[in-house]
Amino acid sequence: SKPLVTGVDATFAPHAMPKLGGGIQGFNVDLGHALARQLGTTIEIEGTEFSGLIPGMNAGKYDFVLAPTTVTEERAKNMWFSEGYLNTDYSFVVAASTPSFDSLDALKGKTIALNKGSVYEAWARENASKYGFKYDVYATNADALQAVQSGRAFANMAGNTVSAWAVKQNPKVKVAFTLSTGRVWALAFRFGDKETRDKVSMALKCLKQDGTIARLSEKWFGVTPEKGSVPVTVGVGHGVPGIEGYDPTPVELKCD
Amino acid sequence: MKNRPILEIIGLRKAYADNEVLKGIDLEINPGQLVFVIGPSGSGKSSLLRCCNRLEESSGGQILIDGDDITASNANLNRIRQKIGMVFQHFNLYRHLTTLDNVTLALRKVQKLSNEKAEKIGLDALARVGLQDKAKSFPDQLSGGQQQRVGIARSIALAPKVVLFDEPTSALDPELVGEVLKVMQELKNDGMTMMVVSHEMGFARAAADHVVFMDQGVIVEQGKPEDVFGAPSQPRTQAFLARISH
Amino acid sequence: MKNRPILEIIGLRKAYADNEVLKGIDLEINPGQLVFVIGPSGSGKSSLLRCCNRLEESSGGQILIDGDDITASNANLNRIRQKIGMVFQHFNLYRHLTTLDNVTLALRKVQKLSNEKAEKIGLDALARVGLQDKAKSFPDQLSGGQQQRVGIARSIALAPKVVLFDEPTSALDPELVGEVLKVMQELKNDGMTMMVVSHEMGFARAAADHVVFMDQGVIVEQGKPEDVFGAPSQPRTQAFLARISH
Amino acid sequence: MDFEALAFTFFNLNVIKTYFPDILAGMLVTIELGLVVSVTGIVLGLGLAMLRALQWRFLNFFIICFADILRAIPPLVVIMVLFFAFPYLNLSMSAFTATWLSLSLVLAAFAEEICWAGIVSVPKGQAEAARSTGLSWWQSMVYVVVPQALRLTVAPLTNRVIAITKSTALGSVVGLSEVLNNSQSAMSASGSATPLMMGALGCLVIFIPVVLLGRWTETRFAWKQ
Amino acid sequence: MQEIYYNFFNFEIYKEVFPYLLDGLWMTLLLSALVIPVGVISGLGIGILSITLTSRWSRTLLAIYIDVFRALPPLYLLIFIYFATPFLGIDLPKMLAVVLGFMLNNSSYYGEIFRAGLQSVPHGQVEAARSTGLSAMQTLWHVQIPQATRNVMPDLISNTLEVVKMTTLASAVAMPELLRVARDAQSLVYNPSPIVLAALIYLALLWPIVRLLSRLEHRKLGGGH
Numbered sequence A: 001s002k003p004l005v006t007g008v009d010a011t012f013a014p015h016a017m018p019k020l021g022g023g024i025q026g027f028n029v030d031l032g033h034a035l036a037r038q039l040g041t042t043i044e045i046e047g048t049e050f051s052g053l054i055p056g057m058n059a060g061k062y063d064f065v066l067a068p069t070t071v072t073e074e075r076a077k078n079m080w081f082s083e084g085y086l087n088t089d090y091s092f093v094v095a096a097s098t099p100s101f102d103s104l105d106a107l108k109g110k111t112i113a114l115n116k117g118s119v120y121e122a123w124a125r126e127n128a129s130k131y132g133f134k135y136d137v138y139a140t141n142a143d144a145l146q147a148v149q150s151g152r153a154f155a156n157m158a159g160n161t162v163s164a165w166a167v168k169q170n171p172k173v174k175v176a177f178t179l180s181t182g183r184v185w186a187l188a189f190r191f192g193d194k195e196t197r198d199k200v201s202m203a204l205k206c207l208k209q210d211g212t213i214a215r216l217s218e219k220w221f222g223v224t225p226e227k228g229s230v231p232v233t234v235g236v237g238h239g240v241p242g243i244e245g246y247d248p249t250p251v252e253l254k255c256d
Numbered sequence B, C: 001m002k003n004r005p006i007l008e009i010i011g012l013r014k015a016y017a018d019n020e021v022l023k024g025i026d027l028e029i030n031p032g033q034l035v036f037v038i039g040p041s042g043s044g045k046s047s048l049l050r051c052c053n054r055l056e057e058s059s060g061g062q063i064l065i066d067g068d069d070i071t072a073s074n075a076n077l078n079r080i081r082q083k084i085g086m087v088f089q090h091f092n093l094y095r096h097l098t099t100l101d102n103v104t105l106a107l108r109k110v111q112k113l114s115n116e117k118a119e120k121i122g123l124d125a126l127a128r129v130g131l132q133d134k135a136k137s138f139p140d141q142l143s144g145g146q147q148q149r150v151g152i153a154r155s156i157a158l159a160p161k162v163v164l165f166d167e168p169t170s171a172l173d174p175e176l177v178g179e180v181l182k183v184m185q186e187l188k189n190d191g192m193t194m195m196v197v198s199h200e201m202g203f204a205r206a207a208a209d210h211v212v213f214m215d216q217g218v219i220v221e222q223g224k225p226e227d228v229f230g231a232p233s234q235p236r237t238q239a240f241l242a243r244i245s246h
Numbered sequence D: 001m002d003f004e005a006l007a008f009t010f011f012n013l014n015v016i017k018t019y020f021p022d023i024l025a026g027m028l029v030t031i032e033l034g035l036v037v038s039v040t041g042i043v044l045g046l047g048l049a050m051l052r053a054l055q056w057r058f059l060n061f062f063i064i065c066f067a068d069i070l071r072a073i074p075p076l077v078v079i080m081v082l083f084f085a086f087p088y089l090n091l092s093m094s095a096f097t098a099t100w101l102s103l104s105l106v107l108a109a110f111a112e113e114i115c116w117a118g119i120v121s122v123p124k125g126q127a128e129a130a131r132s133t134g135l136s137w138w139q140s141m142v143y144v145v146v147p148q149a150l151r152l153t154v155a156p157l158t159n160r161v162i163a164i165t166k167s168t169a170l171g172s173v174v175g176l177s178e179v180l181n182n183s184q185s186a187m188s189a190s191g192s193a194t195p196l197m198m199g200a201l202g203c204l205v206i207f208i209p210v211v212l213l214g215r216w217t218e219t220r221f222a223w224k225q
Numbered sequence E: 001m002q003e004i005y006y007n008f009f010n011f012e013i014y015k016e017v018f019p020y021l022l023d024g025l026w027m028t029l030l031l032s033a034l035v036i037p038v039g040v041i042s043g044l045g046i047g048i049l050s051i052t053l054t055s056r057w058s059r060t061l062l063a064i065y066i067d068v069f070r071a072l073p074p075l076y077l078l079i080f081i082y083f084a085t086p087f088l089g090i091d092l093p094k095m096l097a098v099v100l101g102f103m104l105n106n107s108s109y110y111g112e113i114f115r116a117g118l119q120s121v122p123h124g125q126v127e128a129a130r131s132t133g134l135s136a137m138q139t140l141w142h143v144q145i146p147q148a149t150r151n152v153m154p155d156l157i158s159n160t161l162e163v164v165k166m167t168t169l170a171s172a173v174a175m176p177e178l179l180r181v182a183r184d185a186q187s188l189v190y191n192p193s194p195i196v197l198a199a200l201i202y203l204a205l206l207w208p209i210v211r212l213l214s215r216l217e218h219r220k221l222g223g224g225h
């Protein structure tokens, strides 16, 4: 059958990043291939810019967005989601010499650096006045982290997986605090494209069921998902409960 | 047919918007003749020449070149223009081409001659103006007199029936005027038909068959050089001649 | 001091790289004199003029203007240049300025005159060349003769001690030459000191006090116009004069 | 043709309403940055071109290197180096300053080449005439050569000013919120491509006047015949 | 200082990512090889139209075309062409979309440059050519265009440099070229050295070309001493 086509933004290690020998790799890239295998087809994953992903999907160039997309109510007005495949908590990365902290109050009067167009930006906008911090948004998370290293920002906030990778790459920074959010990453689909959403979501459920997602988590993050956490829990319907586009009709798992 | 003029200008009129600058010019040039046109600035001399190869559209009258009407709406301009050469005051050599390429461009592109044939003709034309050794030079490397001689070579290379000269020496240092006039004299001796706008009265006396004095768009007086220069009958001609020999 | 020359050129040498084009020129110009310089192309006439207001650096010798050495390394160029006007073959009017602004620019920016004063002087200068009604025109709106007259006005507005003319009429239609020469004649009558490079022999005969014939960087012959033109003693002068009166 | 889907993707009214203020704010930053970059870039470029006319070998060498290098490397890199590397030298600057400075330098490099070509095209006699009436070198540049040179440069300078002002978008690497970035952020946050359309329209609103101004200047300063 | 070396001139990282950047370089070269000729040729067409069209209407339309596509950010042009055309039932291949998008943008920039160039060729040149019987087309091709090109060579070079750098936008439709690949690599190693390396590659690629072309110009100074 026709291969699935999708895209990722390859500046998002360890979810999607270049292989220095050529091609791209990462958790989401593996996830894409696993989904295709589950569906008995193949997948083409293009490395592109985030700006091209959403118009590309709406135009039908991409079947869905494989790049890690945090589910928000706002986005759900313009796209549909599968159920979540990973929790996303927010990590604060600081210079190695800065002491760790254990609450957001430590941000008072400080500047934090974020990746442009991310949920982190939205979070920062909502919470800036509450905790008394300022924030700058950068084109990529690497730029944001560079701002921390150059002393332009106190901390860089990003998804926990991404931050873990950054810290591993760069000994001059460390994770100082992680905020749990209850948010999830999911696959995004064209608004109203029930057929593709249901088909791919089904495959995702199967991958949770057979432990593939958990294995990928171990491979890329070095973390074994706890029992009952999102990567190993199969949802009831399609989509994320409480979010527009959710179809609560219980789904009967059909995995080959 | 021997007696048929090469260039016949019949009732030629030319207006720029409301300003009529040629008000019915009649003129014939026979084979081998050198016709000299003089007149004050703005009298329409350039306009007359430019109408003759339709660089300007005339607004009335006819111009026949070797029997072809160049003013006809269906005239094959590019063909007829090959029969009528033009030499400009400011030379207008193609700056990006060598002397030889300047001379051969039309041979190659209009007459579609092979490069060898065009080059042979081009070198011949350059030889006639005494510049065969400058074939590979660019215009900017030549003196003004040399440039104008290349301009002449460019037009005679096409073996035109008649060549029009619009003040060919007036952009030149006095010292360089001579070399250009000499080339023109040689052309005349070889039987070339020419119409020349110029202020070189000495040359006109020596070489012209016929002198035409224009003013305000009409031919005021014409005749043999000795008559027009020696005993002009019209007051306007007299005034003009007095003025330019300050 | 009355007898002191306004312009004294002493052993002037000028070389472009290895090519020496002025090989020791000595020349004096007294107040009110008109010195006429002739010579074949490339003989160094322009170089001589251009050294006189240091548009070119001389490579030897001295030039004294009203006693100031313009070739001195510590010469106050901008001040001395006010004393020595220059009129160019191609007019070199500032295309972006009106006629009046062309004339007043140096008055306003160098002499720091107020706009009113500068305008008054500028209009006077334009009046002297007969162009006060063209004060608001731009150069491109004027004929060549008018442009050159503005060029003259621009230099005399500064009340220079001496004005240098480098072929002031050779870029003009013959018809327009007269009006420029007329202005120069009037300047001469008013007592202006001038050095003129030109091929207008008629004018030289009529107006020059002294004629200098240059060739290959040296002064070959000089004297009163009637002597130099009428009975040149040097073969080179004879050949040159023969050549330019084809 | 699927106009409904097209409209949903590119002309989604709800999204337009939500993000209009963001886009507008971004436009203001772009205009502000564009204005200062144009001014400093052109002035610096013109200054360099004038210095180049002095023809001091040593200085010329540096001016040419400056122009070549800044034209050859991506402006993104200039911004990043200024913003991220200079703090290590204790020279910290804001995102706005870094973007402004980088783009000014890049525009200056292009403007220098354009103005130089303009200066070269002014006939030598113009400066000579000015010098011979006693104007200093500097005065003859300022009052005679440069005003004439600038006429030739209007068209290419307009091209370059627009191109460089559009690259204010590169400010995103250092966290500058101008119109293109804001539209991309909005697209990402909303999951809709409509903000892109808004950004593009915003650019038209900003740049069409610039283009028209360029055309007007060109006709206004044509030689009076 | 050491920090600067670590972050911007990190030779270990240079070595590691160099082969990867080379892949991007190929894409840059490929895109340039397609986009530049298409841009120059279409720009020449626009330039010729600019000087030949006479009717008011056609001139206005042409001006609108030029101005709109100069004002629109090329990134959005690409996105719209590639992602909006499917809604109209047209499915353009990626390469074609990129070439088309850049063509719309570049033809207006190059078009303005060629217009200036063609206008700078003295009319006498055209008259001389026509008087020897060359047709209007032949005159354009053999006389006007060669001289116009020479006259605007500096602008052509500058604009072409911009175009080479602008090919980076093709990454929006998943054609990762040099700069984009360097950005990816930066995000992989969390260190901006790859960007600096990319800049050095651009410089090595473009500088010799700039110098060579500048040599060909033979420009002389007009502005006297």
Ligand SMILES: Nc1ncnc2c1ncn2[C@@H]1O[C@H](COP(=O)(O)OP(=O)(O)OP(=O)(O)O)[C@@H](O)[C@H]1O
Pocket (backbone or CB within 6 Å): B016, B019, B021, B039, B040, B041, B042, B043, B044, B045, B046, B047, B048, C173
């Ligand atoms: N393109 C044009 N548009 C409008 N009027 C023009 C044009 N060309 C020439 N004229 C006018 O036509 C008249 C005749 O010009 P033309 O050039 O034929 O005169 P001329 O005798 O050659 O003068 P000159 O000796 O100055 O060359 C002049 O009044 C001139 O202003």
Ligand SMILES: Nc1ncnc2c1ncn2[C@@H]1O[C@H](COP(=O)(O)OP(=O)(O)OP(=O)(O)O)[C@@H](O)[C@H]1O
Pocket (backbone or CB within 6 Å): B173, C016, C019, C021, C039, C040, C041, C042, C043, C044, C045, C046, C047, C048
């Ligand atoms: N800038 C320059 N660089 C090198 N050589 C020059 C330069 N200007 C003039 N020359 C040379 O100096 C010599 C004298 O030139 P100059 O212009 O003074 O002669 P001229 O007598 O004014 O000639 P013309 O009548 O042609 O104006 C010539 O051989 C010329 O080639």
Ligand SMILES: [Mg+2]
Pocket (backbone or CB within 6 Å): B045, B046, B047, B166
């Ligand atoms: Mg004429």
Ligand SMILES: [Mg+2]
Pocket (backbone or CB within 6 Å): C045, C046, C047, C166
């Ligand atoms: Mg001279």
